[in-house]
Amino acid sequence: MRAPVQGTQPRRVPGRIPRPWRLTYLGPEGTFTERALRTLPEADGSRLLPAATAARALELVHGGDADAAMLPVHNTVAGPVGDTVRALAGAPAPVVVREVVLLVEFALLVRPGTGLDTIRTVSGHPHAGAQVAGWLAGRLPRARWLPAPSNAEAARRVRDGASDAAVAGDFTAAHYGLRVAAAGIQDTAGAVTRFLLCAHSGAHAFPPVRQADRTSLLGRVPGPPDGLGAFLDDLRRHPLLRAVSLYTVPDGSGASVLFADCPGNAEQPATHRTVQLLSLRLPGLQSLGSYASAPSPTAVRTEPDDDAPRDEHHRGSRARGHRPAAGAHR
Template identity: 40%
Template sequence: MGRATERWAYLGPEGTFTEQAARALAAAAAVDLDPVGTVSVALDDVRSGRADAACAAMESSVEGAVPVTQDELTHGAPLRITAETYVPITFDLLARPGTSLASIRSVGAHPHGHAQIRPWLARSLPAAAAVMTASNAAAAAAVAAGDLDAAAAAPVAGARYGLDTLVADIGDVRDAVTRFVLLRRPGRPPAPTGNDRTSLVLSVGNHPGSLLAVLAEFASRGINLTRLESRPTRSKLGIYYFLVDADGHLADPAMADVVAALIRRQALLRWLGSYPRAAGLNDPTAEFATPTAYADAAAQVGRWQRGD
């Protein structure tokens, strides 16, 4: 008999932005959230069946791609994105009760966190050592244990680890946001909503015009690309895979058509999933690429084939 509730793994410890994202994705669903040591462990738990899903950061509005997640999706055993959410990123300087700002000699945070608080540290704590940790919450736990003087972490981490906020909102970029995705083993995608995103990994030949030819497949079908970035193939310097996000769902005729074209070109390394967009709206579909346009065109070709 299966579990009554699903187990979702996420980058721990408790108090991370990833936990916040996982709770947003779980909403009212029956889910047990399980913090683990690394993103790779969380995704391997899904692959092995120890977890039903994993929540992982995909990209930051400040630092861009989260390499470990994107490399796992490109090089690891296949997983599917089934949902996404956006989490506002706010950093507080957390310390043990009674700590003064002048006494702080070390500040811990995840590398992406340090990137967002670096200017504040340079201005306010220029003598403090920047210590990289596996997560911002791990830095807060280290402060509670006495291993660090302070941590830059989500406000919720202060409550979880009994820390005080010395300075609130020390991030350099206001309105910073991180996009998180929910990953499951391969299966049927969520039903289309009319406002969906499809994620792909492309493998493109290294010769003039090869990437342009592949991208033209999207343009010729009226599909809007919302993200295109490269990651190394790990085979040879200068050879890359391309991670693509596009408006639309695999159930849409235009998207199904472009995916089939990419398969024919042997340019599709992986289809990562089609799932509801968490923010924003799809660009309106070009008139020539709507389901009605596809159906009308197919019907006309059929009539000609029959001799009508």
């Protein structure tokens, strides 16, 4: 998979809906999640509401203060996004209405005047940390990692002096008056993050843009993820489940939340049988509905009006010989 090209604009998805929406997303301003949301035609002219956490975004939807929430759910390098999966499992009757897949690249953002040799703390979302761990170990071995709810929140903390540097998209720098100290610092080229726009099951305001070809389910299962390997392997060996993607994250209380992606629409006989089998083996699963998968990953990079200063002496190795991450998304 080819890495994003400088200056590439997010591609608009066909299927414009003629009314404004109230759409929330994992914020604050300047996150990849906001960028994913802005690729959708529904975002044009709509009120976009940043939320501090995935759980808070879904609360806004359930409470009627937002029509839908855009949330990151999986990355091809770092795996499932635990905060989102747990929030979906705890939300009342969420359904997926749109999917967006972005190619992501990371930059190191600092306050103007900060040199790499003075950085002692670096902040970012845990998924970002997993994708730049090698670069940080090689370039900033003495820096301490400070996890943040989002990469844009990490940038805001740098602006406010709570951290020396943030890992985020280079486009985030302009939002917080920061400088790009190094760009392209991800360890694996071509990494992809998948985002889901989730509404309440009672909402019928989002007609499909294409025929649904994916059905997702999730629910709590007993035991921590490390202890579920044999059980999941047994599920995957079943002929009806070989094409199903299964992910688990800890639920915070000693058990797990399982997320399942099934190919096809639940109204199709083969997919219906697959969903029935999963529900039989895992009685706690709930359906997130059937929806159209994203047709292809979208490259998202700095826009022409994002003119945060850059330090050309500290470029990340955007082409360090790494192969693109396997699989656009699962």
